[in-house]
Amino acid sequence: xxxxYVVLDLETKQSFQDVRAFDPSRLTVSVVGLYxxxxxxxxxxxxEEFLELEQVLRRAHRVVGFNLLGFDYAVLKPVLSFDPYxxxxxxxxxxxxxxxxFRPKLDDVARATLGRGKSGNxxxxxxxxxxxxxxxxxxxxxxxxxxxxxxxxxxLQHGQVKFPMRDGTIADVKATWVxxxxxxxxx
Numbered sequence: 111x112x113x114x115y116v117v118l119d120l121e122t123k124q125s126f127q128d129v130r131a132f133d134p135s136r137l138t139v140s141v142v143g144l145y146x147x148x149x150x151x152x153x154x155x156x157x158e159e160f161l162e163l164e165q166v167l168r169r170a171h172r173v174v175g176f177n178l179l180g181f182d183y184a185v186l187k188p189v190l191s192f193d194p195y196x197x198x199x200x201x202x203x204x205x206x207x208x209x210x211x212f213r214p215k216l217d218d219v220a221r222a223t224l225g226r227g228k229s230g231n232x233x234x235x236x237x238x239x240x241x242x243x244x245x246x247x248x249x250x251x252x253x254x255x256x257x258x259x260x261x262x263x264x265x266l267q268h269g270q271v272k273f274p275m276r277d278g279t280i281a282d283v284k285a286t287w288v289x290x291x292x293x294x295x296x297x
Contacts, residue, residue, distance in 0.1 A: 114148035115200075116170040117262065119254040120182050121235040121247060127235075134184035140239040144185070145259045146170075151226035152255055154248040160189055167197060174262050174287075176216045176254075177203035202261060204285045206273070214273060220257045222272035222280050223264055229253040262287070 122137040129136040142163055145152040148170075155163040167173060167190075175182055178201045183194040206214045221227040230250050238247040265271050266283025273283045 114175050115172045117145040117174045117255050117259045119143045121251050123239050134181045137185045139185055141251050143255040145255050152252050172200055174200045177257050179204050195267045209283050218274055222274045224260055227273040
């Protein structure tokens with residue numbers, strides 16, 4: 111049985127170009143999307159709901175995401191009362207980057223593995239925020255949460271995900287986030 115986990119993704123109010131620095135900590139959160147496996151539901155959190163978000167994150171046995179360590183946590187840290195880097199984390203991006211040797215894109219991994227990709231990009235999300243189109247912004251964010259959840263689960267079930275290589279082939283990439291059974295560790 112898997113311990114309860116949450117899958118997190120967030121969108122920002124501005125781009126790196128807007129803040130004139132490639133520094134995620136200078137960006138501001140517009141919305142956080144979360145899938146909570148303990149209850150089997152997803153929801154979005156806006157700024158006025160971040161205290162509730164904190165409670166869910168603190169309860170989670172692990173937080174799963176795509177580039178949490180390199181992006182999401184840096185953006186989230188200023189709005190939380192604790193350091194998100196202390197959370198038990200499985201960062202699919204980090205695992206895949208170590209195996210592949212380069213920075214994978216969520217869209218590429220999702221298309222090759224699941225047969226479906228992202229519904230937009232981060233710049234679309236910024237535009238939706240600026241237009242005040244919260245429904246579309248939340249839908250976009252939760253779409254990414256669903257993709258990440260499905261990739262994580264696929265990796266757990268199959269021990270690998272798929273990645274399109276430059277030569278046009280689809281490579282099987284070991285899902286290094288899959289826990290090693292206790293018995294296998296003894297040998």
